[in-house]
Amino acid sequence: MPTSRRTQNAVKNRRHAAVVAGVLAGTLLMSGCGPAASDNxxxxxxxxxxxxxxxxxxxxxxxxxxxxxxxxxxxxxxxxxxxxxxxxxxxxxxxxxxxxxxxxxxxxxxxxxxxxxxxxxxxxxxxxxxxxxxxxxxxxxxxxAVPFWANTQILWYRESVAEAAGLDMSAPVTWDQIMDAAESQDKDLGVQGAQAESMTVWVNALVESAGGSIVTNPEAPADEIELDLVSDAGREAARIISTIGEEGLGGPGLATQNENASLDLFQSDAGSFMVNYPFVWPATVGAVDAGTLDEAVLDDIGWSIYPRVYDDESAAAPLxxxxxxxxxxxxxxxxxxxxxxxxxxxxxxxxxxxxxxxxxxxxxxxxxxxxxxxxxxxxxxxxxxxxAAPRPQTPFYNEVSTGIQQLWAPPSEVDPETTPEQSTDFITAVLRGERLL
Amino acid sequence: MTSAVPAPPANPTSSPDSTPSVETRSTPGKKAPKQYSERARAERRLGWLLAGPAFVVMLLVTLYPILQATYESLFQFRLTAPDERQFVGLGNYGVILTDSVWWRDLGTTLLITVITVAVELVLGFALALVMNKALKSVRGVLRTAILVPYGIITVVSAFAWFYAFDINSGYVNSWFDWLPGIDENLNWFAQTGTALFVIMASEIWKTTPFISLLLLAGLAQVPDELSEAAKVDGATWWEQMRKVIIPNMKAAIMVAVLFRALDAFRIFDNVFIMTNGAYGTEVLSLLAYRQSISRLEIGLGSAVSVLLFLCVLIISFVAIKLFKVDLAGTQGGKG
The missing domain is CATH 3.40.190.10 (Periplasmic binding protein-like II)
Known part of the structure; x- marks a missing residue:
């Protein structure tokens, strides 16, 4: 008798196991491949x-x-x-x-x-x-595609710093002006020097503001795309970035600085001028409400249009x-x-x-x-x-952008004489399938 | 020394009541006899039946992707332009092997592998000794404490190390500013040297427990009689270590080194999180990721992956053939 009961139990257990397995498998199948909740x-x-x-x-x-x-x-x-x-x-x-x-x-x-x-x-x-x-x-x-919302960078500044530097902020200012102001006041500029997408955003805005374009024929096939960085606009962009890097105007964290890190810097005592997206406003207001930031900082913040490259040409802000x-x-x-x-x-x-x-x-x-x-x-x-000017509208944007990031960061190693040419050669070779990225 | 080794324990795979069979284990002669007893044959058949399903699954999830990647690597193929797919033979390999980026990344990967494995081996051995000698009462707590880093997901530990060293949020710069070279303005992730230091330190912190566990297993297999005999003969601690313990756990050490070297060579998470390959910290896995996942160049990316796989094969081959790592070996120090 005990043997047969054991067998019975074993059979029952096995049946249980089979039922559990069946239910599990069914659930998995239904969740993975079943029809959506409803057709609409x-x-x-x-x-x-x-x-x-x-x-x-x-x-x-x-x-x-x-x-x-x-x-x-x-x-x-x-x-x-x-x-x-x-x-x-x-x-x-x-x-x-x-x-x-x-x-x-x-x-x-x-x-x-x-x-x-x-x-x-x-x-x-x-x-x-x-x-x-x-x-x-x-x-x-x-x-x-359908445009939903549009982002752009504007120039945020600490009114106290601009005033001390004697900068008239009611009219558009140039990069050279804010660089001089930050230097004279011994403060740091909030720019994005990290090897990331934000670097391409910055380079593109500078090149477009100087009247150039990174890519001249964005609709061309990969091996025919031409870059126009070896130009006055490209060299001027490189000059601004390299000056900020070499003279330490972006602070010690410049080489890894993204938009959020720039905001942290701007809110600190070293803050002066910053190019950044509008999110910084609700973020700063929120920090004051949460008690993590002094309200005096918020009251000291001013804003203006993106800085110009040449004082007689309006800026093309990032888009x-x-x-x-x-x-x-x-x-x-x-x-x-x-x-x-x-x-x-x-x-x-x-x-x-x-x-x-x-x-x-x-x-x-x-x-x-x-x-x-x-x-x-x-x-x-x-x-x-x-x-505002869009970044190059090409199907190979990822290659163009990653190539720029690799050669234009860190800012301290950018050289107006060589960087535009090197990045042009590199990106062109990558697009032709001759180089790794 | 080896003469003092006591008889090896009974073969754990054979049950106590089994008749002595003509298995390879019991005949240490060079030419293994091809004839098996009825029972041994049945056991072998059962073995295949039990391991078979897992073997088939292994083939499906490893062999198939390897073959697919090898095939894809012969094409110029961008995921977003499937119609422009074009056969290029070994062209992708030519592009990769003539590009300085590949060699620079290979150098970085090898540097990380060699340094981390060497440091982990020394630290892991010390930890294994501590665990081995610890009093019974604290042994459990100690082993758990040592294992904690290994139980943390790599991405999480990478973020923890990143935020600790980050110039904006980190505390390392202010805690260690009394050390030469460290001050509040040191941006660890802005230069190759310091960035690689943090990446390797994180890697070592996280995986030393693994190597120390493997070494502890090896250490436990060294019979106490050996070191006791050496002690009676007047050997110092260092002599016991060098002449008795380490030679007897050579197999465990080599297995630990091989496993860690293969792991370290495929490093990805730490670099991806901390620098994303910026400023000369790119490693081969990240290079493969950049081509196939970011650029969607499936052909070029597959070729990088195949080359990476070949590198791993070479490391394994060198370790097994040249250093004679016995992956199945349970008893160290035969030579």
């Missing part, structure tokens, strides 16, 4: 923010009366990693990419994987949109932001474009600026009275956006 669910791949995009998704879902529902899915924190993930998913034909938040420099590379923008959507979403943001969403004269793309493999491209239209509405852009600090691409949104309260520098941002 759209997935929006968003870059990390302070929750603004998720809030817009909820609002648009509610306003759609059940026609669609938007779920957000978070992308990695830096732009390069966002591109990597999107490119891999798009190339693999992932149909979950209904809506994507795209960094403008990567639009040309991914344009082939995006669903064409319907004419009515294009007409409705481009009215009153700043020039630079439109250029960033365009590839080969066709709108391939960033986010465009919305719809995946070509999406099951619901029409629905996705309907949702995109809701997302980029003037009200949503204004709300996003107020809550998250990301400026609208639509000039009409700046009329919202809440903006003047939270962002007293909004008019400067809007003006800066009108003159």
């Amino acid at each position: 669910t759209l997935t929006w791949y968003i870059n990390p923010d302070a929750g603004g995009q998720a809030a817009i998704a909820e609002r648009c879902t509610a306003e759609s009366d059940g026609r669609y529902s938007i779920e957000t899915s978070l992308l990695p924190s830096d732009a390069a990693s966002q591109r990597e993930q999107l490119a891999r998913r798009l190339a693999a034909g992932d149909s979950s990419l209904d809506i994507m938040s795209l960094d403008p420099p990567f639009v040309p590379e991914l344009a082939g994987f995006l669903a064409p923008v319907p004419d009515d959507v294009a007409a409705a979403t481009t009215e009153n949109v700043v020039e630079g943001a439109l250029a960033g969403a365009t590839w080969r004269d066709e709108l391939v 960033g932001g986010i465009d919305l793309g719809v995946g070509a493999e999406s099951d619901n491209p029409e629905l996705a474009y309907e949702a995109v239209q809701c997302i980029v509405s003037v009200e949503n852009q204004a709300e996003y600026f107020v809550t998250n600090g990301n400026p609208p691409s639509n000039t009409e949104a700046y009329e919202d009275p809440r903006i003047a309260d939270s962002f007293p520098m909004a008019p400067v941002i809007r003006d800066s956006l009108q003159d």
Whole structure:
């Protein structure tokens, strides 16, 4: 008897195990490959923010009366990693990419994987949109993504330092002026000298402000792309960067300084002038509210348009932001474009600026009275956006940008005589497939 | 010395009641007999059946990607332009091997490998000795304490080390400013030397426990009788170490060195988090990542990966053939 009971138990246990395994396998299969919750669910791949995009998704879902529902899915924190993930998913034909938040420099590379923008959507979403943001969403004269918000850098300064240096900040200033002022006051400049995307942003802004362009024919195939860094504009950009590096005007942390590190420096006692995005304002206000920063610092902060390279030529500030793309493999491209239209509405852009600090691409949104309260520098941002210059709009932007980062950082090793030429040779060789990056 | 070795323990794989079989272990002669007893054959069959599924899975997850990468490496192929895929033969390898970037990164990788393994070996040996000799009451606590760094995810430890040394958030500069060369303005990640120092220190901190565990296992296998006999003969501590203990755990040391060297050669996380390869700290794994993942140049990236794999094969080959590392060896100091 005991033997047979043992056998029975064993059989029972085995049956139990089989049931558990079956349920587990079933759950796994269902979660992995099952159909989506409903057919009108759209997935929006968003870059990390302070929750603004998720809030817009909820609002648009509610306003759609059940026609669609938007779920957000978070992308990695830096732009390069966002591109990597999107490119891999798009190339693999992932149909979950209904809506994507795209960094403008990567639009040309991914344009082939995006669903064409319907004419009515294009007409409705481009009215009153700043020039630079439109250029960033365009590839080969066709709108391939919808401008959402537009970012730009402005010049932030400590009023006490500018005053002590005798600098008149009511008119645009030049790089040489703020470099001299920082030196005379023994303070540090807040610029981004790290070997990262921010370095290309800086180089591009300097070259464009000096009347040049990094790439002259961005739409050409890889082996025919030509760079124009060996020029007066390229050499002038190199001179400014190398002077700041060699004379230590950017402080000891310059070679690893990104936008956040620049802000830390600017808020410290060594702070003087800083080129940076509008996020610094809510960040500084937040730090004062949280009690981690003295209110006197906040009261000492002023702002102006991005510094010029030549005093008689207006500056071309950096341009960033986010465009919305719809995946070509999406099951619901029409629905996705309907949702995109809701997302980029003037009200949503204004709300996003107020809550998250990301400026609208639509000039009409700046009329919202809440903006003047939270962002007293909004008019400067809007003006800066009108003159801002996009980074090279080429499908090989990653190669161009990484090449510049490798040769223009650290700033102290930049040489106006050799760096423009070296980087031109290097990037051209990489694009021709002759060199590793 | 070896004459004092007591008889080796019974072969742990054979059960006590098994009839003595004609297995290779029991016949130390050079030519192993090909004839097995009925029982040995059945055991071998069972062995294959048990290991078979794992073996097949191994082939699927390692051999297939290796073959695929080798195939892809013969093409010029950008993920975002699939229509322009073009066969280039060994062209990608030519580009890589004639590029100074490859050789610079190989040099950096080898430097990191040699220094970290050497330091880890010395530190790990000291820790193994401490663990081995520690009083029974504290042994458990001690082993756990030593193992903690190894239990931390590399990315997390890389961030911890990064923030400790970072010029904006770090405390190292203010804690150690009494040392020559360190002051509040030292930007560790702005030059090759200091950046590599932090990367290697983090790597050593994190993986020394692994090497000390392997060495502890080797140390435990050195019979106490040997060192006792040496002590009776009047050998000093250093002589015991040099002539009795280390020769008897040579196999464990070589296995530890080989495993760590292969790991160190494939270093990625620490560099990726701390410098992302900036300012001369790029290593080969990061170079492969940059080509295939960042540039989406699948062909070129695959070729870098294949070359990296060949380097790993060469290291293993050199270690196993030239230094005669016995991966299956449990008893050290045969020679």
